[in-house]
Amino acid sequence: MKKVVFIIFMFLFIFSSLACSNKADIDDSVITIGASVVPHAAILEVVRDELLRQGYTLKIVEFTDYVLPNTSLQAKELDANFFQHVPYLTFFNQSNNTDLVSVAAIHFEPFGIYKGTEQDLIDLPRKTKIAIPNDQSNRARALLLLEAQGLLTIRSGAGLSASVNDITSNPLELEIIELEAAGIPARLADVGLAVINGNYAISANVTSLLIVSELPTSLAA
Numbered sequence: 001m002k003k004v005v006f007i008i009f010m011f012l013f014i015f016s017s018l019a020c021s022n023k024a025d026i027d028d029s030v031i032t033i034g035a036s037v038v039p040h041a042a043i044l045e046v047v048r049d050e051l052l053r054q055g056y057t058l059k060i061v062e063f064t065d066y067v068l069p070n071t072s073l074q075a076k077e078l079d080a081n082f083f084q085h086v087p088y089l090t091f092f093n094q095s096n097n098t099d100l101v102s103v104a105a106i107h108f109e110p111f112g113i114y115k116g117t118e119q120d121l122i123d124l125p126r127k128t129k130i131a132i133p134n135d136q137s138n139r140a141r142a143l144l145l146l147e148a149q150g151l152l153t154i155r156s157g158a159g160l161s162a163s164v165n166d167i168t169s170n171p172l173e174l175e176i177i178e179l180e181a182a183g184i185p186a187r188l189a190d191v192g193l194a195v196i197n198g199n200y201a202i203s204a205n206v207t208s209l210l211i212v213s214e215l216p217t218s219l220a221a
Helices: 002-013 036-052 068-074 086-096 135-148 181-190 196-202
Strands: 018-020 030-036 057-063 080-082 103-104 112-116 129-133 167-169 175-179 193-196 211-212
Touching: 002 086, 030 036, 030 068, 030 193, 036 080, 036 196, 057 068, 068 080, 068 086, 086 129, 086 135, 112 135, 112 196, 129 135, 129 167, 129 181, 135 193, 175 181
Parallel strands: 030 057, 030 080, 129 175, 129 193
Antiparallel strands: 018 080, 018 103, 112 193, 112 211
């Protein structure tokens, strides 16, 4: 418990977020955190020296997807992880029968629409392919972002449970392609537009951003 409390204190100081489990401590002076490569692992590096001065060694385990950081945490291979917002964690627990808990609020990188073969949102061709993340919370965020641009209409009340089945109007017959979030940047040449999580856009050096999403109030906690 002492270790977890100290982690919370340090990460609140740098606007971070964590999910945690009850890892059986072997060496209480070593803190093992799983994180997305960019920017989360880089943020953790900021506190490494301060933790060392306090008598703790920080071990950062980098992950390139959104599943393994949670399964590794559930397996007690980590003390905590740092990469996700609460809605993603909630849907992950429901889908995987896990019991991970959030212990601090998360910061957000830009989540937006990026250019693929199409250069803007004006006069999109019919049946344009648009790639979106396939995990529930980010799928819904992507669909709601597309709705905000007037491209789709989503069933009222769908919120962060929205799926393609909740599309009530799609006048351009846009083809929504659901892909694993980490793999979307590599598919830009295959789609007209793509909705990409900010950390994966940063990792892949994707800079062709068209629209940045506003932070939904439901994600602010």
